Amino acid sequence: DAMVIQNPRYQVTQFGKPVTLSCSQTLNHNVMYWYQQKSSQAPKLLFHYYDKDFNNEADTPDNFQSRRPNTSFCFLDIRSPGLGDAAMYLCATSRVKASGGANEQFFGPGTRLTVL
Amino acid sequence: SQQGEEDPQALSIQEGENATMNCSYKTSINNLQWYRQNSGRGLVHLILIRSNEREKHSGRLRVTLDTSKKSSSLLITASRAADTASYFCAAPTGGFKTIFGAGTRLFVKA
Numbered sequence: 001d002a003m004v005i006q007n008p009r010y011q012v013t014q015f016g017k018p019v020t021l022s023c024s025q026t027l028n029h030n031v032m033y034w035y036q037q038k039s040s041q042a043p044k045l046l047f048h049y050y051d052k053d054f055n056n057e058a059d060t061p062d063n064f065q066s067r068r069p070n071t072s073f074c075f076l077d078i079r080s081p082g083l084g085d086a087a088m089y090l091c092a093t094s095r096v097k098a099s100g101g102a103n104e105q106f107f108g109p110g111t112r113l114t115v116l
Numbered sequence: 117s118q119q120g121e122e123d124p125q126a127l128s129i130q131e132g133e134n135a136t137m138n139c140s141y142k143t144s145i146n147n148l149q150w151y152r153q154n155s156g157r158g159l160v161h162l163i164l165i166r167s168n169e170r171e172k173h174s175g176r177l178r179v180t181l182d183t184s185k186k187s188s189s190l191l192i193t194a195s196r197a198a199d200t201a202s203y204f205c206a207a208p209t210g211g212f213k214t215i216f217g218a219g220t221r222l223f224v225k226a
Contacts, residue, residue: 004158031212042204042216043159050212090158096212104149105206105214107158 003027006091006108013081014116021076021111023091032074033105034066035090043090049074050096078113086115122205122217130225135192137220139205140185148181148188149206149214159204162190197226 004025013019023032031050035043047056049068063085065077078085089112092105123138141148147166151159165172165181165188172179178191192199202219209215 006158040219040221042218045213045215048212055211055213088156092159094212103147103212104161104164105159106161107151109158110156112156 004091004093004106004108006089006111008111009109010112010114012114012116013078015082016080019078019081019113021078021089021091021113023074023076023108024072025091025093025106026072027093027095027106028071029093029095029106030071031094031096032068033092033094034064034074034076035092036085037088037090037110046076081113081115083115086113088112122203122220124220125218126221126223128223128225129195131195131197133195133224135195135199135222135224137190137203137205137222139188139190139217141188141205141207141217142186143207143209145183145207147208150177150179150188150190151204151206151216153202153204153219155201162203192222195222195224197224200224 007022033048034046037043046060047066063079067075088110090110091108094103094105096103121140149164150162153159163174163179165179176193181188200223202221204216204219206214206216
């Protein structure tokens with residue numbers, strides 16, 4: 001089945017130790033998103049890619065970076081995790097046309113990040 | 117700032133009852149979406165309603181959209197314990213971005 005896969009499902013890192021979360025999709029969607037979700041809150045968009053075009057949200061800290069080496073894969077790099085970065089990180093994909101707006105998104109199961 | 121805001125924040129009902137959740141948004145939209153999230157999992161798309169639609173059905177779900185009031189509602193009929201989850205409305209904000217509301221946490225008691 002076509003799907004969005006995130007690895008790992010649970011990640012524990014130490015304060016300040018870089019960590020990379022990965023997302024892959026078999027849907028061949030042109031847009032990929034990364035969200036941060038803290039307990040009982042809405043998912044907060046960090047950035048998204050439309051094909052290879054990277055779009056960073058204005059309030060996304062510089063500590064968060066992303067790479068999309070090809071259509072299927074997208075990575076979230078947290079260069080120096082702080083305690084406040086502990087959260088669920090959700091990857092999502094969508095198929096959109098350049099002339100169109102946001103469409104339904106398909107989410108992965110998320111990676112829960114713990115920072116010690 | 118949030119594009120979508122849900123009401124109520126939490127809802128507890130008995131199995132078999134109907135659950136109604138409301139969403140308000142701020143800007144003009146071409147569609148509004150509803151998602152469901154089980155605890156500790158990713159979001160699942162439920163239904164998308166376009167700005168030229170007033171009502172849409174999918175199984176036990178009914179969504180309405182009032183663009184003049186910038187509001188939408190999600191009705192789950194004959195609720196089941198398995199419907200226990202958080203429900204989010206999401207509205208586009210321009211480009212390919214969608215902003216999610218804070219969500220309604222629904223608890224259905226068996």
